[in-house]
Each structure stands twice: as structure tokens, then as C-alpha cells.
Amino acid sequence: MQSAATKTHPATGDGRDAAREPSGREGGFERGIGLRQAIAINMTQMCGIGPFVTIPLMVAALGGPQAAFGWIVGALLALVDGLVWAELGAAMPGAGGTYLYLR
Numbered sequence: 001m002q003s004a005a006t007k008t009h010p011a012t013g014d015g016r017d018a019a020r021e022p023s024g025r026e027g028g029f030e031r032g033i034g035l036r037q038a039i040a041i042n043m044t045q046m047c048g049i050g051p052f053v054t055i056p057l058m059v060a061a062l063g064g065p066q067a068a069f070g071w072i073v074g075a076l077l078a079l080v081d082g083l084v085w086a087e088l089g090a091a092m093p094g095a096g097g098t099y100l101y102l103r
Contacts, residue, residue: 058067
């Protein structure tokens with residue numbers, strides 16, 4: 001088993017972490033997650049990729065405010081569902097996910 005100090009990085013092969021070293025040129029990659037990236041990761045974890053696929057289809061089929069109204073209603077229902085789970089989590093804290101509340 002290799003220690004963290006001797007473990008080779010797959011990109012460089014010499015144990016250095018290429019993303020953390022200054023490259024000496026502009027436009028290099030930077031490790032980090034900003035607010036937009038964190039929101040996008042959170043949305044894909046909660047909702048999956050479905051909304052990103054269906055939004056353009058709904059706008060094309062319904063057009064205009066009808067498509068926006070449908071998504072607003074869906075967002076309100078998701079908010080209510082999230083508040084229910086938040087109350088359950090506050091009232092019955094513990095590990096086990098939904099099993100804790102359904103047993």
C-alpha cells in the first residue's frame with residue numbers, strides 16, 4: 001500500500017498533484033466549487049437529470065407562461081415536501097434515512 005507522499009498521480013506520474021501546482025500560465029484549472037457549481041451538484045443529486053431534459057421539451061410544446069406555471073407549481077410542491085422531511089428530521093433525529101420514519 002502506498003502512502004500519500006509516495007502515491008503517484010495518474011496525470012503526472014511523479015507523485016505531484018498537477019492541479020495544485022502553479023502552471024506559470026494564465027487560464028489553468030483551479031480546484032474549488034463555487035456557489036453555482038454547488039447548486040448544480042445539489043440539484044442533480046436531488047432531482048436527477050430529468051428537469052434539464054424536460055424543461056426545453058415543455059417550453060417547446062406549451063410555450064410561454066404555461067410552461068413556467070407548471071414548473072412553479074412543481075417547485076412549490078417540492079418545497080412543501082422538503083419542509084415535511086425537515087420537520088421529521090427535527091422531530092425524530094437519527095441515522096437510517098426514511099427507514100427511521102417508516103418503521
